Amino acid sequence: MSTLRTASQRLSGLRLAPKQLARGIVQLAPRSSQPSLSPSLSAVRRSGPSVRQQPDLLRAFSTSPAVRHGHVDPPKPGEELWVTFIDKDGVETKIAVNKGDNLLDIAQAHDLEMEGACGGSCACSTCHVIVTDQEYYDKMPEPDDDENDMLDLAFGLTETSRLGCQVVMTKELDGLTVRLPSMTRNLQASDFK
Numbered sequence: 001m002s003t004l005r006t007a008s009q010r011l012s013g014l015r016l017a018p019k020q021l022a023r024g025i026v027q028l029a030p031r032s033s034q035p036s037l038s039p040s041l042s043a044v045r046r047s048g049p050s051v052r053q054q055p056d057l058l059r060a061f062s063t064s065p066a067v068r069h070g071h072v073d074p075p076k077p078g079e080e081l082w083v084t085f086i087d088k089d090g091v092e093t094k095i096a097v098n099k100g101d102n103l104l105d106i107a108q109a110h111d112l113e114m115e116g117a118c119g120g121s122c123a124c125s126t127c128h129v130i131v132t133d134q135e136y137y138d139k140m141p142e143p144d145d146d147e148n149d150m151l152d153l154a155f156g157l158t159e160t161s162r163l164g165c166q167v168v169m170t171k172e173l174d175g176l177t178v179r180l181p182s183m184t185r186n187l188q189a190s191d192f193k
Contacts, residue, residue, distance in 0.1 A: 072106055087180050137162075
């Protein structure tokens with residue numbers, strides 16, 4: 001925070017010419033009572049230090065690391081939980097996962113066809129899965145109202161349907177098998193076609 005405050009204090013005494021800034025030329029000059037010059041490229045007045053002479057002005061800005069969706073770490077030996085995905089063509093994919101991974105992240109990390117248009121925020125139905133065994137479905141926590149609302153929009157809804165982003169792997173779910181529906185309903189995509 002102090003770095004940002006220091007940069008702010010330094011910048012408060014400087015003037016940036018709008019047209020020069022728009023053209024990619026930044027002129028840093030101390031504030032003065034002199035009237036501003038016409039900001040044409042041929043008449044740029046260099047009365048203050050350039051950005052290159054004050055590199056610490058640039059260091060005050062930073063970026064956040066990118067979040068990788070669908071990223072899961074491989075489980076440690078002896079801590080594996082197993083989940084099987086059956087795709088729309090009937091191909092089974094058995095995957096070793098960690099406790100706490102959700103089905104959407106697992107599927108995306110292993111290039112399975114699960115869209116997850118909302119990024120796992122329970123705001124669409126594109127990660128719809130069908131739990132094949134009622135016993136496993138009963139071991140899961142009840143879906144909340146938000147999940148039920150999104151499931152109402154899912155294609156091929158069944159009694160054991162869930163959203164993959166809301167199914168978190170636990171020891172009780174070790175051996176879970178889910179089927180991916182033959183298609184998904186992405187309302188945003190269909191609205192713009």
